[in-house]
Amino acid sequence: MTKVCTAVLLALALLVVPARAGERPAAIANAPAPPPVPDELLVRFKAEATAAPASVAQRLGDRLQRALGARYAVMKLESGQTLADALAAYRAMPEVEAVQPNYRYRFLAVPNDPLYPQLWALNNDGQPVEGGTLAAAIPGSDLDMERGWDEITDCTSVIVAVLDSGVNYLHQDIAGNLWDGSAAGFPLHGYDFLDDDNDPMPADAFGHGTHVAATIGAVGNNGIGVAGVCWRAQIMALRIGDRRGATTARIVQAMQFAIEHGARIINLSLGGSEHDPAFEEEVERARRRGVLVVTAAGNEGADNDDGATPFYPCDFPQDNVVCTAALDQSYNRASFSNFGAVSVDVGAPGTNILSAWPGRVRADDLRGWVRTGGWTETVCNFNLGRLPALVNPASWCATPPGTYAAGANDVAYKAFDLAGVRHARAAFFRFLATEPDVDFLGYALSPVGGNPFAVGSLIALHSGSTGTRPIEESIDLHGCFTSTCTFGFRLQSNGAVADRGVAIVGLRIDTVEPNANAYAVLQGTSMAAPHVAGVAALVWAYNPRYTSADVRAALIEGGEPVGALAGITASGRAVNAFGALQYIAPPAGVAAAVR
Amino acid sequence: MTCRVAALVVICTGLWTLAACGYGEADTAEQTAAEPTQGRFVEVSWNPNRESGVNRAGGGYRVYHGTTPGFGLAGAKFVDVPYAGGETTPTRVVLALSPGTHYIKVVAYSALNPAGSVPSAEVAVTVPAAPEAFAQVEHD
Numbered sequence: 001m002t003k004v005c006t007a008v009l010l011a012l013a014l015l016v017v018p019a020r021a022g023e024r025p026a027a028i029a030n031a032p033a034p035p036p037v038p039d040e041l042l043v044r045f046k047a048e049a050t051a052a053p054a055s056v057a058q059r060l061g062d063r064l065q066r067a068l069g070a071r072y073a074v075m076k077l078e079s080g081q082t083l084a085d086a087l088a089a090y091r092a093m094p095e096v097e098a099v100q101p102n103y104r105y106r107f108l109a110v111p112n113d114p115l116y117p118q119l120w121a122l123n124n125d126g127q128p129v130e131g132g133t134l135a136a137a138i139p140g141s142d143l144d145m146e147r148g149w150d151e152i153t154d155c156t157s158v159i160v161a162v163l164d165s166g167v168n169y170l171h172q173d174i175a176g177n178l179w180d181g182s183a184a185g186f187p188l189h190g191y192d193f194l195d196d197d198n199d200p201m202p203a204d205a206f207g208h209g210t211h212v213a214a215t216i217g218a219v220g221n222n223g224i225g226v227a228g229v230c231w232r233a234q235i236m237a238l239r240i241g242d243r244r245g246a247t248t249a250r251i252v253q254a255m256q257f258a259i260e261h262g263a264r265i266i267n268l269s270l271g272g273s274e275h276d277p278a279f280e281e282e283v284e285r286a287r288r289r290g291v292l293v294v295t296a297a298g299n300e301g302a303d304n305d306d307g308a309t310p311f312y313p314c315d316f317p318q319d320n321v322v323c324t325a326a327l328d329q330s331y332n333r334a335s336f337s338n339f340g341a342v343s344v345d346v347g348a349p350g351t352n353i354l355s356a357w358p359g360r361v362r363a364d365d366l367r368g369w370v371r372t373g374g375w376t377e378t379v380c381n382f383n384l385g386r387l388p389a390l391v392n393p394a395s396w397c398a399t400p401p402g403t404y405a406a407g408a409n410d411v412a413y414k415a416f417d418l419a420g421v422r423h424a425r426a427a428f429f430r431f432l433a434t435e436p437d438v439d440f441l442g443y444a445l446s447p448v449g450g451n452p453f454a455v456g457s458l459i460a461l462h463s464g465s466t467g468t469r470p471i472e473e474s475i476d477l478h479g480c481f482t483s484t485c486t487f488g489f490r491l492q493s494n495g496a497v498a499d500r501g502v503a504i505v506g507l508r509i510d511t512v513e514p515n516a517n518a519y520a521v522l523q524g525t526s527m528a529a530p531h532v533a534g535v536a537a538l539v540w541a542y543n544p545r546y547t548s549a550d551v552r553a554a555l556i557e558g559g560e561p562v563g564a565l566a567g568i569t570a571s572g573r574a575v576n577a578f579g580a581l582q583y584i585a586p587p588a589g590v591a592a593a594v595r
Numbered sequence: 596m597t598c599r600v601a602a603l604v605v606i607c608t609g610l611w612t613l614a615a616c617g618y619g620e621a622d623t624a625e626q627t628a629a630e631p632t633q634g635r636f637v638e639v640s641w642n643p644n645r646e647s648g649v650n651r652a653g654g655g656y657r658v659y660h661g662t663t664p665g666f667g668l669a670g671a672k673f674v675d676v677p678y679a680g681g682e683t684t685p686t687r688v689v690l691a692l693s694p695g696t697h698y699i700k701v702v703a704y705s706a707l708n709p710a711g712s713v714p715s716a717e718v719a720v721t722v723p724a725a726p727e728a729f730a731q732v733e734h735d
Contacts, residue, residue, distance in 0.1 A: 151707065545645035584649060584712035587656065587701040589642035592720035594635050595689070 036101035039077040040065065041086055047071065049095035056096070060089055074102065110146055111221035111231065113173075115519060119226060120329050121215075121349030121531055122146075131521040132352030141331035143349065143531060144560070145229065148538060148577030153220060155230035155537035157544065160216055160265045161258035162530075163251060164209030166192065166202035166239035168358035170422070170514040171210060173225035177217040179236035184261055190237035191257055193250040200237040204474060205425040205510035207357040211522055212269050213237065214356030215530035216537065225519055226355055229534025229577070230541075236263050243474060246270055248278050255282045259289050264540060264548070267533040268295040269526035271311050280316050287320040292548040294533040296525035297325045297338040303568075304340035315343045320548050322536070322555060325569055326350025326528040332564045337525055339568035345556060347565045347574040350528035357520040359421065359511035364414070366390045366507060370451075373410025374491070380503065390504040392491045397503075404439075404493055404501040411453050413444075413488025416477075421511040424477040426487055428507035429470035433500035436464040439493040441502050443475055449484035456486065470505065477509070532575050539580045550585060558583030635722045637697065640687040641715065644703045650683045653706025658688050659714065660699045668702070668714060694724040 045053060053073040054064040061079030068074060077086050083101060090099040110116070110123075118129050124142035128134070159179055169178050169189045178189035190200040202209060213235045220231025236258060240250040251268070258266050266286060286293055297304060298311040304323075305315075314323035323344045326337035328351040333339060337350060366388040367377055373392070380389045380397035392410055395402030404410075418424050432441055440463050446456025459475060477487065487509075491502055532555060539554045540546055546554070558580035559573025566572040639658055648654050655677035659668055678684040690699075699718050704711030 543645060543647050545647070547645070550645055582705075582708040584646050584703045584705060584708055585644060586713040587641045587644055587703050587715040590639065590699065590701050590715045590718050591641070592637050592639045592697075592699050592718050594720060594722055595638050 036083065036103045038083060040102040041075045041077065041083075041090060042068070042100050042102055043073050043075055043090055043096055044098040045071045045073070045095050046097045049097075051095050056090075056093055060086075060093070062086075071097075110149075111227040112223050113218075113220060113225055113227045114223070115226045115354060118354050121353060122227065122229070124329060126329075129352040129354055129521055132354070133523075135329045135352060137329035138331060141327070141329060141349075143229070143535060143574075144576045144578040148535075148581055149231070151578075151581050152538055152542045153231035155217065155233045155534070155541045158265060158537045158540040159234045159236055159261075159263045160230075160267060160533055160537050161190075161236040161238055161254070161263035162209055162213045162216065162267050163238045163240050163246075163254045163258070164212050164267070164269060165204070165206045165242055166194075166200045166209045167213045167235065167237035168202060168207075168210045168356070168422075168512050168516055169200070169237055171214070171356050171358065171516045171518075173218045173222070173356050173517070174210070174214055174235070176219045176222075177228070177230070177233040177235055179234045179261075179263075181236070181261065186261075188237075189235070190239070191254070192239040193253050193257075194239050194242060200239040201422060202239065202242075202358050202512055203423050204242040204476070205358060205423050205512050206243040207359075207510075207520060208243075208269070208522075208526065209237070209239065210358045211353075211355040211520060212267060212526060212530045215353065215527060216267065216534040218356055225517060229531060230537050233534075233537065236261065241270075248276050252278055252282045255286060259286055259291055263291060265292045265294060265533050265536050265551075267530050268293060268313055269524075269529045271296060271298050271314055273310060274312070275310065275315075276312055279313060280318070283313055283316050283318050283321060287318045287548075290320075290548045292320055292322065292536055292551055293318075294322045294324065294529050294536060296529040297323050297340065297344045299326075299336045299524050299526075300338055301336050302338050304338050304343045309338075311338055311340075311343075314338070314340070320552065322346065322532055322552055324348050324350075324525060324528045324532045324575075325565065326523075326525045327562065327564070327574055328352075331562050331574060333568065334523065334525075334528075336523065337528070339565075340570075341568055342570060344569045345552075346532065346559055346571055347562060347569060348528040348531040350525055350531075351523045352521055353523065353527040354519055354521050355527070357516070357518040359423075359513035359516045360509075360518055361520070362416070362509040362511075364507040364509065366504065369412045369414045369488075371410075371412045373408050374404055374501070375410050375412035375489070380505075382505070387505050390489070390507075392489075392501050396501055401500050403498040404434075404491055406493055406495045406498055408439075408491050408493040410492075411451055411488055411490045413446075413452055413486045415449055415484060415486045416509055417483045418477060418481045418485045418509075418511065419483040421481050421513050423512035424481065425510045426473075426475040426477055426507065427510055428473055429505045430462070430473055431466055431470045431503040431505070432462055433465040434463050434491075434502070435493070435497045435499055438496070439463060439491070439499065442490040442492065444488055444490065445477060445480045446486045447480045447482045447484070449486050452486045452488045453490050456480075465499070470503075535575050535577045535580055538577060539583075542581055553585060554580040554583040635692065635694075637690045637692050637699075637720050637722065638687060639690060639699055639701070639718075641701050643683045643686045644712075646703070646705060648705025648707050649703045650678060651705075652678055654678045655684050655704060656686070656688075657702045657704065657711065658690070658699060659702065660690060660692065660697050662695060662697060664698050664719070665717065666698055668700075673702075692720075692722050694722045696721045 217233025
C-alpha cells in the first residue's frame, strides 16, 4: 500500500497548484520521466464556472472521464488531437482556469536496471520475457519486491554462500556485490573446490552459478542489466561442480567453508535421489550453527514424499532447510517442479528467469568452415527436428547412410575471436561411428589461426561408436584466447574397414569474460531457490536479531497463499518479500503473576 | 526499565479505577471501563520479539485480557505497550484486574504491520477474591 499511497499523495500535491504544461514535480526530477498519459488531461475549472465539465468535454469532442473533487476533472481525449493541441484547446475555454497533462510517476523503489522490466518474478505485470517460452501470465503473481524494496534493498550484513558452478565475479552486474574474503585469504570472493584453488570462476563457462548468484544479488539500480532480490549483497562464490554436477565431498567441504567464514544463508540449487548421510550431517551442523539452507525441490515433476522418488537435500528433515518448488508466471506449479506435502516448504518463481551469464554464448551455424575431404555442411533430420550439421561423409544423413573414405585425413576448422576472454569452451554434440582404435575423430586448436592440426595442438581423439545417441562434448579452449583462434575436427582412417563416420551438431562457444554484461533465461527449481535465498537475506538484514528459525518462519508464515501449492507443499504458500518483512512472530514466554 | 515498572506501580495505585496501567495509553474504551475497586495487580511479562519493527518507533505490543478462555481479540480489552526509546520495547506491564480468572495474550505490532502478529499462547491468572488487608504484625 505504501507505494500506491505515495503516488496518490504526489498526484494530490500536484493538484493544489495550477500547473503549467511541462512542469514536473521536483521529487522525482532525477528519475527519467515517463511520458504522460497520451489521451488524458487534467482540467481545473474556474470557481465561477457554471458549465458542467461533461459539457465542456463534449464541446471539444472529448469525454469526461471522472471528476477529481469540486473543480478538477480528468478528460479523455477522443477528438484525435495531439496532447499539445488539446492542452491549447482547453486553455482557451472560458470555464477553464488551468490544464495539464496526466503525468505518470515511477514508484521510488523501482530500480533503473534496463532488464528489470523483464524480471516477472520481482514484479509481474504480465510481461513476456525475451528469449523465454511463450507463457500465460497473471499480473501480481510475483515476490512483491517493489513493496519490499520500500523497506530495504541492502543485504550486505548477511553473507549468502552460493554453492554452485562458480560465479563470474567480474561480471559488471555482480562485481560490486561479492563477499570480501581478502582478510581470510580469499580475495577472489570464495573458493573453487573442483580445482582446489581460491578462484571460483566458472572455468567450464557453465553459467548456472552466475545466474543463481545474480538472482540473489545482481547490483540493483546501477543502470546495468538486471536487479537482484538484494540490490546490495555479499555473495560468497563456492564452486563445487561443473555442468556434470557436484559431489558429496565438495558440497560438504564447501558447506564447512561457508559456515566457518560467516555465511548465514547457503543456497543449494541442486539435488540427488540418494540419501547421503555425510551431506545430512553437514546440514545438521549448519542448523546447529544457525545457518539457513535454501534448496530446490527438483525438476522431475515428481512427488518427493511418495517414498519412490526422494530428493535430497530437499527431503532432509532438518528445520533449517527451506525447500522450494517452482512457480510459473501465473503462479501455477511449473510443470517440471517437484513437490511434496511434507518436504517442500514453499514456492517461488522458476520459469523464464532472466539473470546474469558469465559471458557470451555464440551459437555456430555450422556454416563457413574451412573443409577438406568428405567434410560437408548440411541439414539433417533428428528427433528434435531439422538441424544444421557438419558431417563426414557427405552421405551421413542419407538413408541408408554411406561410409567415410579409406585413407582419409580430412579436416574442418573455423576461426573464432576469443581475444580477452577468461575462459572459453566449445560445446557440441557428436555422433560417431569409426573402426575402433584404428580410425579417429580428432579435435585441435590453434591460437595463430590456420589449420589447427598443422600449426596448433591436438586436444582429443575419439574412436568407436556413440550408437544412436550423441555424446555431449565440452572442449576447453584454453591457450587459444586470441582474435585468431581456430578450432577444428579431423577424420583419419586407415585403408581398410570404414564406418558411418561423424556428425557434429549444435556447436556453440561459451565464454567467461571479464567485464561481462551477458544474461540468459533459464527455467528450474534451481532458479526458484535463489529468489527465496534473496528474500531470506533481505529479511535477515532487516531483522538483525533474527535466528535462522525466525527467518524461515518469516518466509513461510509471511508467504502468499497460492492455490496451486495447496496440499502439495507444507505451507501452500509462495514466498513474498513484503509479507516476510511484515511478518511478526507471536510473542513467546508470556507469564502473568499476581503481585 | 525495571525502575520504571516500580514507579508505574505506585502511580497505578492512585488510579485504581483504571482497568490497567501500562507504559502506554490504553484505547479510549479501555480508559473509561471501570473495574471493581476490589482487585489486584497482575504483572504480565514476555520475551522480547526479535523483529526490528517491533523495537522501534511505531512498534510495540498489545496485551489483551478477558475473562473467557480463548476470547477473541475483536472488541477485547487491551493495554498498549509502545516502543519508548532505547534498544527494545518494554516487555512487562502491570494490569489492575478484578478478582477472578483472567486470560491474557500478547500481540506484537510494527509500523509496517499495525494489525500485528498472531497472538501469543494464552495464559490464565486468577486474582484472589478477597485481597488480604494490610495488618500490623505484632512482635514480642
